[in-house]
Amino acid sequence: MANLIPVARTVGVNRIVPTISIPYPLGDPATPKEVQHKLRYHRVGVALDALSTEIEEPRLFEVKV
Template identity: 75%
Template structure:
């Protein structure tokens, strides 16, 4: 899906846990998440911690869309 969206000309960032899969499939902008069932907030942590993590990673994802890249890039979180 990411590839089709990018083919249509949209910069697109994939937020996911299985980075090697995203790389193999051909996503160009990748932001890591923390797990499969809860990518953006571990229910074992406090609400505040979950919010901080989610806010931070979503912000990184937004900024990645405004970052020029030359090759497939996994953004640091």
């Protein structure tokens, strides 16, 4: 999981799941708790799917908002 996608690609990360921001990678404290939970749950789910996906080359996994 990374919020600086170009840096992740530069250092050779092979599975990249975009995050929201540097201080709050998985949520936004300005939103209600229910919204934060939904954001976090979805992104962690995408990350787990990324780990279990066979890949041949580096890949950016899409996170739908």
